[in-house]
Amino acid sequence: MTRSPSPTKSAWTLTRSNGEVVSDEVKDRLTEATGTALAAGAVGVPAVLAAGQSFWGDDQLEAAAAATAGSQP
Numbered sequence: 001m002t003r004s005p006s007p008t009k010s011a012w013t014l015t016r017s018n019g020e021v022v023s024d025e026v027k028d029r030l031t032e033a034t035g036t037a038l039a040a041g042a043v044g045v046p047a048v049l050a051a052g053q054s055f056w057g058d059d060q061l062e063a064a065a066a067a068t069a070g071s072q073p
Helices: 024-039 058-069
Strands: 002-005 012-015 047-050 053-056
Touching: 047 058, 053 058
Parallel strands: none
Antiparallel strands: 002 012, 047 053
């Protein structure tokens, strides 16, 4: 997606790679999900919240899966 300034409700207009404009509803849901992730401790992408812990980075995906399964990697 690309962003460009817009005088509408949001400061940005999101467009998909095919040029389709993303709706305000989708932008609002993305903003809400981002806020929820940050409040839960996500510090970057990819971030996985599992078993009450925050796992950040590709190298932590196995640890997140293990935490969800109840074991340590």
